[in-house]
Amino acid sequence: MTQPVICLLLDSTALVRYADWNVDVMEVLQELYDDPNAAVGVPVVSLIEARAVVQGRDLARLDALVRLPECHDAAAGCGYGAEVSADTAGASYGSVRDAYDTVAEDYAALLPDTRAEAALDLAMIDAFAAAVGKGARVLDAGCGAGRMSRYLAGRDVAVEGVDLSPGMVARARRDHPDITFSVGSIADLPYRAGSFDGVMLWYSTIHTPPPDQPRIYQEVRRVLRPGGHLLVGFQSGEGVHDAAPSYRRYGHEVTLVRYLFTADEVSGWLTAAGFHEECRLVRRPAGVYPDDQAFLIARAG
Numbered sequence: 485m486t487q488p489v490i491c492l493l494l495d496s497t498a499l500v501r502y503a504d505w506n507v508d509v510m511e512v513l514q515e516l517y518d519d520p521n522a523a524v525g526v527p528v529v530s531l532i533e534a535r536a537v538v539q540g541r542d543l544a545r546l547d548a549l550v551r552l553p554e555c556h557d558a559a560a561g562c563g564y565g566a567e568v569s570a571d572t573a574g575a576s577y578g579s580v581r582d583a584y585d586t587v588a589e590d591y592a593a594l595l596p597d598t599r600a601e602a603a604l605d606l607a608m609i610d611a612f613a614a615a616v617g618k619g620a621r622v623l624d625a626g627c628g629a630g631r632m633s634r635y636l637a638g639r640d641v642a643v644e645g646v647d648l649s650p651g652m653v654a655r656a657r658r659d660h661p662d663i664t665f666s667v668g669s670i671a672d673l674p675y676r677a678g679s680f681d682g683v684m685l686w687y688s689t690i691h692t693p694p695p696d697q698p699r700i701y702q703e704v705r706r707v708l709r710p711g712g713h714l715l716v717g718f719q720s721g722e723g724v725h726d727a728a729p730s731y732r733r734y735g736h737e738v739t740l741v742r743y744l745f746t747a748d749e750v751s752g753w754l755t756a757a758g759f760h761e762e763c764r765l766v767r768r769p770a771g772v773y774p775d776d777q778a779f780l781i782a783r784a785g
């Protein structure tokens with residue numbers, strides 16, 4: 485049998501990262517060579533990341549690493565798996581990542597699909613999918629364990645996901661093997677400029693404090709093609725809530741807060757980043773969720 489060629493290009497940042505995780509890249513490659521059918525169609529970098537998660541490496545230490553500046557250069561392209569730099573993301577992302585790594589399995593089990601969404605919420609996703617069009621390339625940014633990526637895939641768009649938490653990404657890959665998922669931050673997306681026709685931020689901006697919000701919309705604008713669409717969904721209101729108690733009842737001790745924003749506030753950040761708001765929905769509380777929920781669709785100028 486002919487062995488497939490495995491092509492792996494790693495920049496120096498990635499090599500430092502994998503060394504920091506104590507992942508032996510050559511060992512992963514040797515295993516692939518020995519059993520080429522073990523992970524057909526899975527990017528080698530994903531296998532390396534998965535190895536790091538399995539080995540329980542201290543992924544929070546990624547906060548100390550800094551991305552190469554050329555990763556924002558569309559011509560040069562991005563490195564893979566944008567680690568969050570301490571200066572752009574702030575210390576809070578380390579604890580957000582840790583929190584979701586801790587709860588990933590329970591989160592996926594408790595919220596396997598869209599049953600927590602009201603029909604109106606899903607109608608906004610349907611409208612977004614219609615706006616980007618059949619076959620459009622869409623990024624589910626802050627995809628968690630992939631349940632909303634699955635919903636988007638069912639709307640005839642070509643979806644892929646990215647999330648800060650390697651634990652959530654590992655679970656998404658396991659539950660939705662036909663969809664590509666990567667590790668990265670919405671504040672520093674690991675994609676070239678103009679890569680997507682649509683980006684969805686479904687409750688993934690809620691752990692970012694207000695001063696860091698503009699950066700997210702600038703990043704989303706960068707990876708969208710001109711005329712591309714953004715859908716953002718979040719709890720609407722003011723202030724900051726401690727999200728830890730919801731996880732404590734499942735036996736997890738995490739540090740996690742969520743911020744509430746008004747639709748007008750988000751609209752302001754969108755405008756500043758070069759978007760034109762097309763529509764919004766503010767839905768009153770329903771079921772066990774106490775907050776208003778807001779959804780905005782905007783077009784990249």
Ligand SMILES: C[S@@+](CC[C@H](N)C(=O)[O-])C[C@H]1O[C@@H](n2cnc3c(N)ncnc32)[C@H](O)[C@@H]1O
Pocket residue numbers: 577580581584595625626627628629630631632646647648649652668669670671686687688689691692
């Ligand atoms: C409430 S969960 C929502 C997940 C998913 N969108 C869903 O609806 O099931 C928030 C998700 O956002 C991710 N997240 C938070 N901050 C992020 C960031 N800066 N970059 C990427 N993902 C982030 C978390 O890791 C978590 O998976």
